[in-house]
Amino acid sequence: MQLKCVIIDDEPLALEVLKQHMAQISFLQLVQSFTDAVAGEAFLANQPVDLLFIDINMPDKKGTDLVQSLAQKPMIVFTTAYKNYAVEGFELDALDYLVKPISFERFARAAQKALELSQLKRSVKPVDDCLYVRSEYQLVKLPFADILYIESVEDYLKIHLATGRPVMTLMTMKAALDKLPPGQFERIHRSYIVSLSKIKSIINRKVALVNGVELPVSNSYVDVVRSWRR
Known part of the structure; x- marks a missing residue:
C-alpha cells in the first residue's frame, strides 16, 4: 500500500x-x-x-x-x-x-x-457497530454494545465499558457524539454521555445505570431526559 x-x-x-x-x-x-x-x-x-x-x-x-x-x-x-x-x-x-x-x-x-x-x-465494512479511538499509541475498537457511559476528564474522554478497564482518548465530547449512532447515546451533562440501553432507572435528576453507577443530569439536559418518559 x-x-x-x-x-x-x-x-x-x-x-x-x-x-x-x-x-x-x-x-x-x-x-x-x-x-x-x-x-x-x-x-x-x-x-x-x-x-x-x-x-x-x-x-x-x-x-x-x-x-x-x-x-x-x-x-x-x-x-x-x-x-x-x-x-x-x-x-x-x-x-x-x-x-x-x-x-x-x-x-x-x-x-x-x-x-x-x-x-x-x-x-472495515461501511456499516459498523463500533467506535474507533486512539489510545496509548494504538487504534482501539470499542463495540457500541460494550459502552456504558463516556466521561469528560479535562482534555480527554474516559470511556467506561461493561467489561474491562476504561479507555482514555484525547477527544472532545462533540467529536464523540458525532461518531456515536443517534438514538443509542445521549448527553445528560457537560461531562457525561450515556448509552440508553444501559440505563436501569431515572430518579429525580440522576440516571442509574445497570452497573450501579449514578450520573447527574445537568440543567441543560433535563428536558432531554424528560422526553424519554413520554
Missing part, C-alpha cells in the same frame, strides 16, 4: 528534513511540498491525498485553519515548534503531533500510525 502525501511548512529547513525522512519510508509517496500555505491549500482542493504533514504556525495561514477549510480531509499530522498547540490539533482529529526538531524515529512512528489506520479503514 502506498500513501500519497503532501508537506506544507513555511520553514525550508524543516521542510527538507521531512522530505528526507519521507524518502526513507517505502510506503510514503511525496506528491508535492509547499512553503506557502495558501498554495498548498489550493493544491489540496483539487488533488486529494492520503496524508498531510502540516506546520501549525505559519505566517500566511495557520495549519489548523487550513485543515478546517478542506472539504475532503486526509489523515493529518501536525508539525510545530510549540507544544501548546497539541490540544487544538487533536480536536481536529489529527493522527499525530510532531514537535520540532523531528527525529526520524518519531516521524516513522507517525507514518506507521497512518499506514495502520489506512489499512483498518479499508478493511
Whole structure:
C-alpha cells in the first residue's frame, strides 16, 4: 500500500528534513511540498491525498485553519515548534503531533500510525457497530454494545465499558457524539454521555445505570431526559 502525501511548512529547513525522512519510508509517496500555505491549500482542493504533514504556525495561514477549510480531509499530522498547540490539533482529529526538531524515529512512528489506520479503514465494512479511538499509541475498537457511559476528564474522554478497564482518548465530547449512532447515546451533562440501553432507572435528576453507577443530569439536559418518559 502506498500513501500519497503532501508537506506544507513555511520553514525550508524543516521542510527538507521531512522530505528526507519521507524518502526513507517505502510506503510514503511525496506528491508535492509547499512553503506557502495558501498554495498548498489550493493544491489540496483539487488533488486529494492520503496524508498531510502540516506546520501549525505559519505566517500566511495557520495549519489548523487550513485543515478546517478542506472539504475532503486526509489523515493529518501536525508539525510545530510549540507544544501548546497539541490540544487544538487533536480536536481536529489529527493522527499525530510532531514537535520540532523531528527525529526520524518519531516521524516513522507517525507514518506507521497512518499506514495502520489506512489499512483498518479499508478493511472495515461501511456499516459498523463500533467506535474507533486512539489510545496509548494504538487504534482501539470499542463495540457500541460494550459502552456504558463516556466521561469528560479535562482534555480527554474516559470511556467506561461493561467489561474491562476504561479507555482514555484525547477527544472532545462533540467529536464523540458525532461518531456515536443517534438514538443509542445521549448527553445528560457537560461531562457525561450515556448509552440508553444501559440505563436501569431515572430518579429525580440522576440516571442509574445497570452497573450501579449514578450520573447527574445537568440543567441543560433535563428536558432531554424528560422526553424519554413520554
